Amino acid sequence: MRNSTFLNNVNSLIKMHSSGLLGGEIMPEDVLIGIVQEDELMDVLTLAIALNYQRNSYKLWESVVQAYQDPETKWIFNPTIVVNSNIDELREALLLHRVGLQPNRHPEIWQRVAKGIKISSEKGNVQGLIDSVEADIALMKGIIQGLRKKEFPYLSGPKIFNYWLYVLEGYTNVTWKSRELITIAPDTHILKATIKLGLCTEEVLNGAAEDRKAVASAWKRALAGTGIAPIDVHTPLWLWSRAEFPPIVS
Structure with a gap:
């Protein structure tokens, strides 16, 4: 799946994260x-x-x-x-x-x-x-x-x-080479956000290895050629799910 509405929502979530609109500005690892x-x-x-x-x-x-x-x-x-x-x-x-x-x-x-x-x-x-x-x-x-x-x-x-x-x-x-090879890391929050955006069906919530692989592959295909690396949407999606999906602001 890839259409203008989907990509607009993804870009909006990235902007909402950078603007602090998704809350959780402090990520778990920030404590270090x-x-x-x-x-x-x-x-x-x-x-x-x-x-x-x-x-x-x-x-x-x-x-x-x-x-x-x-x-x-x-x-x-x-x-x-x-x-x-x-x-x-x-x-x-x-x-x-x-x-x-x-x-x-x-x-x-x-x-x-x-x-x-x-x-x-x-x-x-x-x-x-x-x-x-x-x-x-x-x-x-x-x-x-x-x-x-x-x-x-x-x-x-x-x-x-x-x-x-x-x-x-x-x-x-560290500055990685072949950065595009970093796929999204599909934990429970990512699975839920992926479904919310309509990229995958609720079946992936089973959380089996093949479900997570399917979600990662779906994001790779959806973002190919957009200039957005799959891993770049991880934190916005994670925070969006954790905040119980506030409305997406363009």
Whole structure:
């Protein structure tokens, strides 16, 4: 589907977001700004996003800040230290400020992701991983979703992978090559907003992998040639849904 009304609505939502009309000017990850050091921000964002959290995003990142500011737990955001840590100590540190909620699964994922970062990067951190592919999304996909998929059990999934690329672009100094390869990250709010705009039917609310893939593909087709990258509509759509769909203002 692609028509003038649809594109006008998309452009209006983008403008409403930039004008602050959708509320929620403070995004969940904004809580890290001014607290997490710039050279550590990529690692903090990556490890937390890789948990595949099914929870209130604002509470997750508040927990991340608490753990980062606590000298006893800040080490969990250093991939090299995490790889060599005792799993019981990692579990205790993750659960202390509720960064992790699942006592077995979350520590195991956290350590596995840290290992994936370390072995994919000479520097042993996310900046090194990005440098190794020269910030090329196509090459990054080959590592995260291909060569090292086993080390990135959730981050390799299309929803979280694309959101991760988007967040790193928005909060760190990375400038991606092949930026058009970042597809929209279809979480529940994106699914609802997509239906509201008439781009997909309510069937996609099942939220299965194929539903999310269909939504991402629909946005890619709808925005092809418009100059709008699919990921650029993520935050406006997310906030629009979260605000319970206020009227679109042209």
